[in-house]
Amino acid sequence: MRLSVIGCGYVGLVTGSCLAELGHSVVCFDNDAAKAQMLREGHMPIYEPHLEELFLRNRQEGRLSLATEAGEAVRNADAIFICVGTPPLENGDADLSAIDRVARLIATESRSPKLVVEKSTVPVRTGQELKRALAVYGRNSGARFRVASNPEFLREGTGVEDFLHPDRIVVGVEDAETERQLREIYQPVLDGKFNCPVHPAGCQVTTEPSFVVTTIASSELIKHASNSFLALKISYANALAALCERLGANVEEVTRAMGLDPRIGPHFLRAGLGFGGFCFPKDIQAFIRLAERVGVDFRLLKEAEAINNRQIDLFVEKVRHALWVIRDKRVALFGLAFKPYTDDVRFSPAIKLAQRLVAEGAHVHAYDPKAMEKARAVLSEVVYEADPYAAARQADALIVATEWPEFTNLDWEKIRAEMARPLLMDGRNLFNPKEIRALGFEYESVGRPDGDSVGLVS
Numbered sequence: 222m223r224l225s226v227i228g229c230g231y232v233g234l235v236t237g238s239c240l241a242e243l244g245h246s247v248v249c250f251d252n253d254a255a256k257a258q259m260l261r262e263g264h265m266p267i268y269e270p271h272l273e274e275l276f277l278r279n280r281q282e283g284r285l286s287l288a289t290e291a292g293e294a295v296r297n298a299d300a301i302f303i304c305v306g307t308p309p310l311e312n313g314d315a316d317l318s319a320i321d322r323v324a325r326l327i328a329t330e331s332r333s334p335k336l337v338v339e340k341s342t343v344p345v346r347t348g349q350e351l352k353r354a355l356a357v358y359g360r361n362s363g364a365r366f367r368v369a370s371n372p373e374f375l376r377e378g379t380g381v382e383d384f385l386h387p388d389r390i391v392v393g394v395e396d397a398e399t400e401r402q403l404r405e406i407y408q409p410v411l412d413g414k415f416n417c418p419v420h421p422a423g424c425q426v427t428t429e430p431s432f433v434v435t436t437i438a439s440s441e442l443i444k445h446a447s448n449s450f451l452a453l454k455i456s457y458a459n460a461l462a463a464l465c466e467r468l469g470a471n472v473e474e475v476t477r478a479m480g481l482d483p484r485i486g487p488h489f490l491r492a493g494l495g496f497g498g499f500c501f502p503k504d505i506q507a508f509i510r511l512a513e514r515v516g517v518d519f520r521l522l523k524e525a526e527a528i529n530n531r532q533i534d535l536f537v538e539k540v541r542h543a544l545w546v547i548r549d550k551r552v553a554l555f556g557l558a559f560k561p562y563t564d565d566v567r568f569s570p571a572i573k574l575a576q577r578l579v580a581e582g583a584h585v586h587a588y589d590p591k592a593m594e595k596a597r598a599v600l601s602e603v604v605y606e607a608d609p610y611a612a613a614r615q616a617d618a619l620i621v622a623t624e625w626p627e628f629t630n631l632d633w634e635k636i637r638a639e640m641a642r643p644l645l646m647d648g649r650n651l652f653n654p655k656e657i658r659a660l661g662f663e664y665e666s667v668g669r670p671d672g673d674s675v676g677l678v679s
C-alpha cells in the first residue's frame with residue numbers, strides 16, 4: 222500500500238520505518254527543513270534502538286523515501302498517518318495547531334480519496350474536528366476523506382519492538398472499508414510475518430496482538446485512559462514510598478508482592494523520582510482538562526500529577542537533609558534522560574532535579590550515556606563530564622536520577638575514591654543497599670528506610 226507519514230519525530234520515524242519494513246511504500250515528511258535534511262543525509266535526529274538500521278535499510282531498498290515538499294507526501298498516498306506533535310499549551314490543553322495545519326495541507330493537496338489516520342495523541346473529538354476541517358479546507362479539491370484513529374503505544378527506547386510486537390492494535394473507524402484498509406496495513410504484524418529487526422537471530426515472540434475495532438471517540442479515549450492509568454500506578458507507588466519511609470517498611474517489597482496479584486500486575490509500580498517524558502505529563506494534563514470541559518472533575522488524576530510533582534520536592538528535601546547546606550556543594554548527577562535507553566530529556570525528572578539543585582547554589586557535574594547533547598540545550602548551568610568517574614570527582618554527593626542499568630556495572634570502589642564524601646542518593650532505587658553500603662557508601666534511596674531490600678538491578 223502507498224502510505225505517507227507526516228511528522229518525523231519519535232512516533233513518525235518509528236511508524237514510517239516499521240510500515241516500510243512491513244513491505245509498504247512509505248513517504249515521510251517533516252516541515253522542519255533542518256531535520257528533513259539531516260534525515261536525507263542518513264542521520265537520525267534521535268536515538269532509538271534499531272531505528273537507524275531500519276530507516277537506512279528501507280531507504281536503500283526503496284520502500285522508504287523523504288518528500289522534498291509537503292504535497293509529495295499527500296498526492297500519491299492511499300493512507301496518511303498524522304504523527305505531528307501535540308505539545309501542552311500553558312493551560313494544559315493539547316496544542317492541536319500542527320494537526321490543523323496538516324489537515325489543511327492534506328485537504329488542499331489531495332486529488333484522490335484518502336484515509337487520514339490520527340496517530341498523534343489527541344483529545345477525544347479531535348477525529349470529528351479533523352473530519353470537519355478536511356471537508357472545509359478541501360471543499361474545492363473534490364477529494365473524499367475518511368478519518369480513523371490509530372493511537373500509538375510506543376515506549377521510547379523500545380519503540381520499534383512495540384510497533385512490531387504490540388499487545389493490541391486499536392483502530393477507531395466509522396466504516397467497514399476503513400477497518401479493512403487498516404487491517405491490511407497491519408496484517409504482517411497480526412500474522413507475525415516480517416523479518417524481526419529486534420530479534421535478528423530468530424524471533425521468539427508468539428503472542429498474537431489483538432486487533433481492536435472501536436468508534437473513533439473510544440479509540441481516542443483508550444490512549445489517554447491507558448497513559449493516565451499507568452501514571453496513576455506510578456504515583457500510587459510513590460505515595461506508598463512516602464508512607465514506607467515514615468513507617469519503616471520497604472516499598473520494593475510491598476510493590477513486588479502486590480504485583481504478584483494478576484489483577485494488579487508487576488509493571489509501573491516502581492517508586493522513584495516520578496514519571497517524565499513527553500507523553501505522561503502532557504497526556505495526564507490534557508485528560509484532566511478534557512474531563513473538566515465536559516463537567517467531570519477527574520480529581521484522581523490531579524492527585525496523581527500532584528504526587529508526581531512532589532517527588533522532586535521530597536528528594537531535594539532529602540538532599541538538603543543529607544548535605545545540610547546545598548549551596549556550593551559539588552553534586553554528581555548520573556542520568557539526565559527521562560528514562561534509560563533514550564536521549565530524550567523532555568519533562569525529565571532528572572533535569573527538573575538538576576535545575577532545583579543549581580537554583581539552590583550546588584555545582585552540578587552531570588553524566589548520561591546518551592542524553593548529554595540534548596540536555597545541554599535546555600540546561601546550561603551544569604558541567605557535562607565525558608565519563609562518570611570525572612563527574613564523581615570531588616563530589617559531596619552523587620545522585621542517580623535515571624535508571625540506566627549500566628550504572629550498576631561501573632567500578633564503584635573507584636567512584637567512592639574519587640568523591641569528597643561517598644554519599645550516594647539513589648533516586649531510582651537502582652542499587653542493592655546492602656551491597657553498596659558494603660563498599661563504604663552512605664546510601665539513601667526512595668521508600669526503603671531500612672535499606673535492606675534488593676535493588677532494581679542486582
Ligand code: UDX
Nearest residue numbers: 373374375376377489490491495496497498500559560
Ligand atoms: C509512554 C507509554 O508507555 C506509551 O505506551 C505511550 O505511547 C507513550 O508514553 P514513554 O513516554 O516512552 O511511553 O515512557 P514510559 O516507559 O512509559 O515511562 C514513563 C516515565 O515513567 C519514565 O520517566 C519512567 O522512568 C517512569 N516510570 C515508569 C516510573 O517512575 N516508575 C515505573 O514503574 C515505570
